[in-house]
Amino acid sequence: xxxxxxxxxxxxxxxxxxxxxxxxxxxxxxxxxxxxxxxxxxxxxxxxxxxxxxxxxxxxxxxxxxxxxxxxxxxxxxxxxxxxxxxxxxxxxxxxxxxxxxxxxxxxxxxxxxxxxxxxxxxxxxxxxxxxxxxxxxxxxxxxxxxxxxxxxxxxxxxxxxxxxxxxxxxxxxxxxxxxxxxxxxxxxxxxxxxxxxxxxxxxxxxxxxxxxxxxxxxxxxxxxxxxxxxxxxxxxxxxxxxxxxxxxxxxxxxxxxxxxxxxxxxxxxxxxxxxxxxxxxxxxxxxxxxxxxxxxxxxxxxxxxxxxxxxxxxxxxxxxxxxxxxxxxxxxxxxxxxxxxxxxxxxxxxxxxxxxxxxxxxxxx
Amino acid sequence: xxxxxxxxxxxxxxxxxxxxxxxxxxxxxxxxxxxxxxxxxxxxxxxxxxxxxxxxxxxxxxxxxxxxxxxxxxxxxxxxxxxxxxxxxxxxxxxxxxxxxxxxxxxxxxxxxxxxxxxxxxxxxxxxxxxxxxxxxxxxxxxxxxxxxxxxxxxxxxxxxxxxxxxxxxxxxxxxxxxxxxxxxxxxxxxxxxxxxxxxxxxxxxxxxxxxxxxxxxxxxxxxxxxxxxxxxxxxxxxxxxxxxxxxxxxxxxxxxxxxxxxxxxxxxxxxxxxxxxxxxxxxxxxxxxxxxxxxxxxxxxxxxxxxxxxxxxxxxxxxxxxxxxxxxxxxxxxxxxxxxxxxxxxxxxxxxxxxxxxxxxxxxxxxxxxxxxxxxxxxxxxxxxxxxxxxxxxxxxxxxxxxxxxxxxxxxxxxx
Numbered sequence: 001x002x003x004x005x006x007x008x009x010x011x012x013x014x015x016x017x018x019x020x021x022x023x024x025x026x027x028x029x030x031x032x033x034x035x036x037x038x039x040x041x042x043x044x045x046x047x048x049x050x051x052x053x054x055x056x057x058x059x060x061x062x063x064x065x066x067x068x069x070x071x072x073x074x075x076x077x078x079x080x081x082x083x084x085x086x087x088x089x090x091x092x093x094x095x096x097x098x099x100x101x102x103x104x105x106x107x108x109x110x111x112x113x114x115x116x117x118x119x120x121x122x123x124x125x126x127x128x129x130x131x132x133x134x135x136x137x138x139x140x141x142x143x144x145x146x147x148x149x150x151x152x153x154x155x156x157x158x159x160x161x162x163x164x165x166x167x168x169x170x171x172x173x174x175x176x177x178x179x180x181x182x183x184x185x186x187x188x189x190x191x192x193x194x195x196x197x198x199x200x201x202x203x204x205x206x207x208x209x210x211x212x213x214x215x216x217x218x219x220x221x222x223x224x225x226x227x228x229x230x231x232x233x234x235x236x237x238x239x240x241x242x243x244x245x246x247x248x249x250x251x252x253x254x255x256x257x258x259x260x261x262x263x264x265x266x267x268x269x270x271x272x273x274x275x276x277x278x279x280x281x282x283x284x285x286x287x288x289x290x291x292x293x294x295x296x297x298x299x300x301x302x303x304x305x306x307x308x309x310x311x312x313x314x315x316x317x318x319x320x321x322x323x324x325x326x327x328x329x330x331x332x333x334x335x336x337x338x339x340x341x342x343x344x345x346x347x348x349x350x351x352x353x354x355x356x357x358x359x360x361x362x363x364x365x366x
Numbered sequence: 367x368x369x370x371x372x373x374x375x376x377x378x379x380x381x382x383x384x385x386x387x388x389x390x391x392x393x394x395x396x397x398x399x400x401x402x403x404x405x406x407x408x409x410x411x412x413x414x415x416x417x418x419x420x421x422x423x424x425x426x427x428x429x430x431x432x433x434x435x436x437x438x439x440x441x442x443x444x445x446x447x448x449x450x451x452x453x454x455x456x457x458x459x460x461x462x463x464x465x466x467x468x469x470x471x472x473x474x475x476x477x478x479x480x481x482x483x484x485x486x487x488x489x490x491x492x493x494x495x496x497x498x499x500x501x502x503x504x505x506x507x508x509x510x511x512x513x514x515x516x517x518x519x520x521x522x523x524x525x526x527x528x529x530x531x532x533x534x535x536x537x538x539x540x541x542x543x544x545x546x547x548x549x550x551x552x553x554x555x556x557x558x559x560x561x562x563x564x565x566x567x568x569x570x571x572x573x574x575x576x577x578x579x580x581x582x583x584x585x586x587x588x589x590x591x592x593x594x595x596x597x598x599x600x601x602x603x604x605x606x607x608x609x610x611x612x613x614x615x616x617x618x619x620x621x622x623x624x625x626x627x628x629x630x631x632x633x634x635x636x637x638x639x640x641x642x643x644x645x646x647x648x649x650x651x652x653x654x655x656x657x658x659x660x661x662x663x664x665x666x667x668x669x670x671x672x673x674x675x676x677x678x679x680x681x682x683x684x685x686x687x688x689x690x691x692x693x694x695x696x697x698x699x700x701x702x703x704x705x706x707x708x709x710x711x712x713x714x715x716x717x718x719x720x721x722x723x724x725x726x727x728x729x730x731x732x733x734x735x736x737x738x739x740x741x742x743x744x745x746x747x748x749x750x751x752x753x754x755x756x757x758x759x760x761x762x763x764x765x766x767x768x769x770x771x772x773x774x775x776x777x778x779x780x781x782x783x
Contacts, residue, residue, distance in 0.1 A: 082776070169617075296753070311451060313745060316494065
């Protein structure tokens with residue numbers, strides 16, 4: 001094979017590497033075509049749909065479809081109306097979801113990984129499997145189990161009752177958690193400063209509502225199901241940290257907590273970035289849980305709203321516009337997070353870290 | 367140089383392939399998702415998408431399709447949808463819709479106004495046999511589009527055991543709002559509330575209509591009228607008395623479940639309650655009566671499904687034959703026996719009422735039933751209203767209706783726009 005190619009090459013004339021570029025393109029052609037057919041063209045088509053009034057009948061490129069400019073984007077962002085309010089609600093719900101899910105799932109999965117990584121732990125295999133189990137189970141099945149657990153008379157409330165607390169009717173409770181907290185301090189209704197202004201069609205008071213009680217259940221669910229996967233990533237990274245580093249820290253007299261925050265965690269930075277990024281993307285796209293529960297204002301998310309707007313109301317343009325705005329959100333937040341987690345030069349580090357680094361290197365020399 | 371030519375060629379090829387796949391090919395060939403009918407051959411076979419309430423419904427259509435094939439020679443493939451609306455959306459977007467499909471009342475106007483539907487129903491041989499209320503429900507801009515398959519109306523279900531325990535007799539069956547409030551109060555005790563129903567427009571709206579209100583009058587939305595407010599105020603009175611509690615607060619998924627569990631002595635549901643009780647709560651004894659009349663007279667909602675046909679269908683004639691076949695009184699009664707729906711033709715509905723006297727109240731309701739608001743785009747306004755109804759106990763009716771008025775009017779404007 002290679003000999004025929006080698007002998008064929010000079011016939012076309014030119015240098016000895018003349019035909020290589022062409023062969024190279026030929027080799028990557030399948031991948032390029034697949035990427036084009038399944039990624040580039042659908043994205044371009046979706047972008048066109050978001051600028052058009054396509055109603056879902058026949059191809060989006062048929063002649064009856066009109067270009068409407070940024071109308072679809074305007075309808076959900078700047079024009080007063082239901083579409084804007086629903087989008088605002090969806091963003092609000094999902095924002096609280098991300099704010100709670102991403103840090104908590106990262107912290108929990110790191111904690112679990114550290115625990116199951118300890119050599120002294122008996123039955124490590126069992127715990128690793130047990131923690132990973134929710135991740136391999138279908139999220140739809142887990143939602144249904146949670147639906148039963150979080151019934152008004154469900155197991156969770158029974159347990160709460162045993163401790164004398166009266167649990168809410170979880171999935172049917174649309175009150176914002178923070179609103180409940182404000183209410184406990186006597187702030188039941190919106191102060192006029194918060195009730196009047198607002199963004200995306202909902203007032204500041206509504207923005208400050210926090211996740212609804214129903215959303216809280218989904219937040220718990222997400223943390224429960226995804227922390228196993230991320231635990232695995234952290235575990236792999238932890239096992240890459242050589243034991244000599246641990247020993248060096250031990251020799252320097254670092255206590256376990258100090259060792260964790262000054263040595264283990266900085267060495268996990270690349271994994272941390274991966275986990276945070278995957279978590280951020282996944283939690284902005286939360287859909288299946290909402291779909292199984294049938295939607296509703298208190299658990300609406302942009303991904304579900306996009307689906308509902310497209311398939312049930314035939315406003316495919318608006319649905320695609322929501323998807324693109326979501327896409328931009330995710331990109332911006334990922335870049336922001338990348339910037340926050342960037343490798344800093346030692347000079348810019350905090351005093352404690354600098355001291356730790358100095359101790360470490362001096363310890364190493366000594 | 368050469369390299370960029372190769373790239374250009376590759377990309378152009380990929381683009382051409384994809385665009386060709388996207389372009390309308392003019393030949394609707396069967397349904398989507400493995401249905402595999404060959405509609406292109408011109409009507410020898412039909413692919414029909416249904417949404418089945420259970421094995422009985424799908425089974426009936428399989429048998430009916432076999433009888434139809436025997437009679438006409440047209441092959442019929444019945445496809446049961448998991449998610450009807452989503453599968454229809456995919457079918458239409460891919461220019462590959464089924465030859466005939468279930469179309470629920472709440473989607474009909476959206477489909478018709480978007481130009482998805484073939485207005486075939488007026489040309490059916492038995493077009494004059496359908497109940498007038500249903501013909502109106504499935505007409506868009508005065509054209510009868512879509513043959514009604516069957517319908518349901520709302521009635522009042524009474525748990526007879528609780529009824530007798532409360533010392534009530536047949537003479538006490540409520541016919542007015544005051545009667546309803548009285549019996550609901552006397553049925554309420556301890557773990558049981560007098561009345562329950564879904565906290566949604568499709569139930570609450572009936573009371574607004576009974577008060578003489580309506581949501582849309584021609585091109586104007588009339589949601590914020592005093593009549594509509596009176597309907598909500600009546601319900602608020604029942605809530606304040608403790609005799610109306612909504613299913614989520616009774617630990618039930620819907621009214622029927624609250625009724626079956628004995629947590630509500632009366633509910634407002636349709637004929638589907640029979641099947642639900644038979645399946646889940648076979649011991650529950652109950653009767654269905656017509657809804658009591660409000661100050662504006664009697665009113666109920668009719669919910670119907672029709673046989674939708676995609677526009678410019680190749681299989682128009684054989685699909686129409688199938689619709690005529692399944693809407694004959696004989697077939698409709700077989701369907702009613704199999705899964706308990708009320709026939710959509712006058713003759714069928716009459717024989718149904720005599721054959722199933724326990725459901726006579728639902729058939730009687732069709733005389734004054736109206737269709738819930740379902741114009742294109744109304745769904746979002748209605749679901750917003752449903753969300754706001756969570757506060758029905760405390761909110762002022764005029765505030766609830768004012769926001770419905772705004773949302774519905776802007777939806778109507780863009781629908782008629």
